[in-house]
Amino acid sequence: MRLSQLHAWRHETELRGLQPRFDAYWAVNSNRPDGTDAERENYYRQVVAPHEDAFLADFPQSVPEKTAWEVILREENWRSVLRNWRHDGQQIFEFAPDLLAMLADTDVNELPVQNLRMPYDTFYVALAPGHFLPDYNRDWVVDGFYVTAEMCLVDSLRLRPRPPNELIAEQRKQWSDLERIPGALESLRKGNSGSFTSFDSYIAKLLADNAAAQQLYDRYLLDPDAVMDEIAAKVDIRGSGEWRSYLMFTVDFTFRRRDHAPVSLSLTDLLEQPTLRAHYDFVSHRNTVTDGIERGRRSGIPMDTFREDDGHPDDLRNVISDPTVLEQVTRLVFNLVCYLNYPERDQEKRLSDPRIHEKVRRAKGKARKMAEARAHQDGCRWINFCGYRTSFEKRTTLGGTVVGHWRRGHWRNQRFGKALAESRLMWIRPTMVGADKDIVDSRPTVYGTSQSRPPGL
Numbered sequence: 510m511r512l513s514q515l516h517a518w519r520h521e522t523e524l525r526g527l528q529p530r531f532d533a534y535w536a537v538n539s540n541r542p543d544g545t546d547a548e549r550e551n552y553y554r555q556v557v558a559p560h561e562d563a564f565l566a567d568f569p570q571s572v573p574e575k576t577a578w579e580v581i582l583r584e585e586n587w588r589s590v591l592r593n594w595r596h597d598g599q600q601i602f603e604f605a606p607d608l609l610a611m612l613a614d615t616d617v618n619e620l621p622v623q624n625l626r627m628p629y630d631t632f633y634v635a636l637a638p639g640h641f642l643p644d645y646n647r648d649w650v651v652d653g654f655y656v657t658a659e660m661c662l663v664d665s666l667r668l669r670p671r672p673p674n675e676l677i678a679e680q681r682k683q684w685s686d687l688e689r690i691p692g693a694l695e696s697l698r699k700g701n702s703g704s705f706t707s708f709d710s711y712i713a714k715l716l717a718d719n720a721a722a723q724q725l726y727d728r729y730l731l732d733p734d735a736v737m738d739e740i741a742a743k744v745d746i747r748g749s750g751e752w753r754s755y756l757m758f759t760v761d762f763t764f765r766r767r768d769h770a771p772v773s774l775s776l777t778d779l780l781e782q783p784t785l786r787a788h789y790d791f792v793s794h795r796n797t798v799t800d801g802i803e804r805g806r807r808s809g810i811p812m813d814t815f816r817e818d819d820g821h822p823d824d825l826r827n828v829i830s831d832p833t834v835l836e837q838v839t840r841l842v843f844n845l846v847c848y849l850n851y852p853e854r855d856q857e858k859r860l861s862d863p864r865i866h867e868k869v870r871r872a873k874g875k876a877r878k879m880a881e882a883r884a885h886q887d888g889c890r891w892i893n894f895c896g897y898r899t900s901f902e903k904r905t906t907l908g909g910t911v912v913g914h915w916r917r918g919h920w921r922n923q924r925f926g927k928a929l930a931e932s933r934l935m936w937i938r939p940t941m942v943g944a945d946k947d948i949v950d951s952r953p954t955v956y957g958t959s960q961s962r963p964p965g966l
Contacts, residue, residue, distance in 0.1 A: 512861055512890060513771065515601070515635060516653055516763035517591055522771040524584070527779075530567065531584055534560045568776050575816075580779050582815035590655050590761055593631040600632040601892050604845065606640065608855075608896030612844035614939040615918035620843065622756055622801070623794035624922055624934045627658040628849050635892075638765055641841060642834060646783045649764040656846070660757040662737065663794065666729045670722040677712060684708050734794075741793035755794050760787040760842055786812045787829040787838050798843055802828050802835070847920050848895065850934050855898050860889045916940050 512518050524531070537556050542548055568577040594600075604612075638652040645651060671679075687693045697705045705711055729736045740753055762785040765771075774782075788809060791801045802825075809827030810817055825832035848854055860866035865884045872880040918939040922932040 512888065514652075514765070515633070516655075516765075517594065517599070517633065519765065519771040520587060520591065523774045523778075526773040527776065530564060531581075531588075534564055534581070535585065535588070568780075572780065576780070579815055580776065583784060584779070586761070586815060590631070590657060593657055594633060594655060597629045597631040599890060600629045601635055601890065602632060602845075602849070603635045603892055603894055604848075605894075605896035606637065608848075609636075609640070611918070611939060612848060613840065615840075615844050615920065615936070617840055617843040617847065617920060618799045619797050620847070620920045621795055621797055621922060622791050624932060625756060625846055625850055626661065626664070627656060627758065627846070629658075631655060631657045634845060639767075642837060645785070645834070646764070648767055648781065649783050650767055651762055651785070652765045654760050654762040654842070656758055656760055656842070658756075658758045660754045662740065662753055662755045663733075666726065666733075666736065668726075670719050670726055673716055673719065676715060676719055680712055680715060681708070684711070737794050741795075744792045754790050754792055755796065756789075756791045758789055760789075760838070762786065762838075784813075784830055785834070785838070787835075787842070788812055789828070789842075798839060802839065847934055847936070851936055852933055853936075854895060856893055856895050857898060858891055858893050860884055861892055862887075862889045865889050 513522075537560050541557070542552055564581065565574060565577050568580075633653055633655050635653045636651060639650040641651045643650065687697070694705055704714060725736065737755065741755065744753060764783050764785075788805060789798075789801045790805050790809060792804060793800075796804075805828035806825050807823055807827075811819055811821045811824070811826050812828065813821075813826045813830040821827055825835060829835045829838060849856075860869060862884070865887065866889075869877060869880045869884055916939065919937050921935050921937060923935040924932050
């Protein structure tokens with residue numbers, strides 16, 4: 510795998526000529542003071558506005574200001590996504606083409622999301638350029654997507670609250686540190702209506718919140734379904750003040766130019782680059798994929814614009830920036846996420862350079878850690894390959910013989926454990942039904958396993 514072709518590294522090359530302009534604007538915009546409204550407005554007029562005007566002047570004269578802002582805000586979104594991706598370990602997944610074909614014949618709409626967990630808070634899925642939505646754009650092809658998980662309620666409910674004595678000791682030290690910083694407590698008091706009046710009032714509120722969290726934790730251990738159902742019921746009541754989704758994540762697709770090596774792009778090039786984003790929000794662990802789409806349609810933030818003040822009430826653009834491809838995007842994303850939660854998945858982690866991978870694999874103990882560090886310095890990265898060790902064979906139809914039909918695959922939750930209280934994902938794969946046992950058409954079917962390596966390794 511050539512890392513230079515993947516979005517995270519390619520994006521640095523593409524933005525090389527424009528990066529100083531973006532950095533200058535982001536720097537002044539992020540340094541807005543926390544003072545009064547008048548102070549903030551004055552800083553905007555004197556510092557931020559001139560940078561905005563100069564930046565907008567760099568765009569072609571025929572480009573509407575709103576369109577130019579979409580490009581600026583899109584790059585700000587990429588900056589945030591890539592920062593999160595690096596913080597979460599630069600995780601990359603690649604799926605074998607035949608496995609993708611099998612998953613494309615697997616339905617996900619009626620799948621309850623209760624067993625879905627993101628393997629990392631942010632990760633990237635690399636796709637063969639042009640494999641997914643090949644005709645989406647004449648000049649650009651999809652070559653992957655980032656998943657950014659924003660919430661998983663079940664994980665937070667499983668975290669045991671801190672013991673009160675530990676919480677008091679930790680907060681007392683932090684309070685002492687704030688007292689040594691001139692104006693720090695005064696600044697916090699301005700925006701927190703009494704919470705920072707004194708350490709005693711501050712810690713009293715934290716201890717009350719901690720006690721409530723302990724009660725919720727204890728109740729969750731006794732009856733997880735009841736607690737999560739109760740939270741979900743409150744979220745959908747208008748004016749309840751509750752806002753706790755069970756699972757919420759955003760998908761940002763990446764595009765590369767057709768038949769072009771990575772090069773520095775101009776603002777005109779960025780204007781032509783497509784955008785494809787989706788956002789899924791599930792209130793309850795009992796929600797299906799269809800339920801999440803419906804909720805987003807009714808109450809989400811528009812995904813076809815980075816300006817959140819442009820509302821689209823009761824609109825599929827609250828789920829995806831281009832509703833015409835909602836079905837394809839949803840099937841791809843959820844099938845891959847399901848596969849990453851599948852207990853019997855075929856997954857192998859290897860370094861991007863096969864020779865260095867073998868050196869690291871052979872090293873033991875401290876030598877292995879040193880070899881890994883050296884590989885990272887040399888530009889190698891770990892790649893999670895999925896489906897490459899599973900053998901797929903294709904057989905042809907015999908002419909003139911009536912064959913059956915393909916039954917689409919699907920995912921289901923299988924109960925297990927004491928009193929069947931736990932569940933796990935099971936993949937019911939696409940299968941041929943109603944045909945002679947010797948007659949199967951050309952769709953891929955799993956026949957066994959092999960030890961073949963992913964391409965390029």
